[in-house]
Amino acid sequence: MRHLLSIADLSYVDALSILDTAQEMARVSDAPVKKLPTLRGRTIVNLFLEDSTRTRISFEAAAKRLSADVINFSAKGSSVSKGESLKDTAQTLQAMGADAVIIRHPASGAAQWLADSAWMSGSVINAGDGTHEHPTQALLDAFTIRKHLSANSGDLRGLSVAIVGDILHSRVARSNVLLLSMLGAQVIIVAPPTLLPVGVESWPAQVSYDFDSVLPLVDAVMMLRVQQERMSDYFFPTPREYSHYFGLNRDRLGFMKKTAIVMHPGPMNRGLEITAECADSARSVIVEQVTNGVSVRMAVLYLLLAGSPTSPGVAI
């Protein structure tokens, strides 16, 4: 595989191979010298046409640990704000010799479009496209769940995970439902009906409107950010009412299994979908998710870029 565009494109074997590779990459992050020569001389462009903190820095850290050269490109302060098209931007990057482009774009399908075009010959990695997918986020979430809850570091069979909140606007939810269910976990989506997308019945997940009844059943609770910037309509009466029914607070933490973990892809709206107390509790692995993100992205960059450009990869 040359590109990583969506979880839907990955097979079970591909997904496990990325997680296993990430596990080895994690050791590098613990070593005194956090640097590998593996991607020396490769140029990776971070093409972020939508705001991001952790995904962009995480990819940058991952690429730098593998000795690749990183060029950061954001919409603000570039010719995109003068109206330059994605095509012209891509051709410019191609002319500069980019071996891979990591793209975040507000339009769903932008990464696929770039990969299918003849504008660039390098690999394309989707770092979030509209409300479609965010594959590396799902991979790092699966990696975190596996590390905490799965003894044999195989897949996630026997575990169940609740994904709670703004499913409608969430590419993280979409990628996670596909990946976690592919790895054998049972996924339960919890949200008000207004924040569920059309066709959610066909997803490989159960749907519940009652957070409290789901809490004692699951091994991990993944809270999603309420994406106010994408909300053009009224989806719930007041933020307070939302917190009351779907926010994670101290009482709800008490209903969870003793071993269960609390996750959030970030950035958090503290006080809306999760209280500060829960976010900072001992059950929370939110900060560790960021650390694992670097390992998982190193694994993806390694598997896509380290091999020969002419012979197709075996691993992914």
Place this chain on the structure above:
Amino acid sequence: MSIAMSAVDISRALTRISHEILERNNGCESIVLLGIPTRGAHLAQRIGANIATIEGREIPVGTLDITLHRDDLRMRPPRALMSTMIPVDGIQGRDLILIDDVLFSGRTIRAALDALGEIGRPRSVQLAVLVDRGHRELPIRADYVGKNLPTSRQQSVKVHVTEIDGVDEVLIESQGDL
């Protein structure tokens, strides 16, 4: 295809190497063994067990994957990574013995020396191999050799170990043997 070493030959060679390591390092106080996956890792375990029997104490044994340091990564599809397990006390200031199954071009060992640079600074690095088949492409030699096996470049040397292959043996395959 011919058998170059049988199970008994391998066992004797590993026993001799274990004694040579102890002799050269004046005992096992300072030594750490690192096997290069996959088969080198199993050989390291066995040499470690031999030394523990001889000296009556356990010594640190680990593994070192060198894939990310290979100089031929771009010539083939991406390879899966193997496990790297550095013993808890690390390698700083120790006499480190790298262990691999076959010494050929020397490129694996060059990669291993680079990989060590990220982990620490051993006092010395020594190399033990089960088979040295010649044809070096780099100025690298082994300190402990199970068997020198003169081969042509057209031949391939296969080491089998019980843990993976169900049998201990070293085979030489010539092209056209298949």
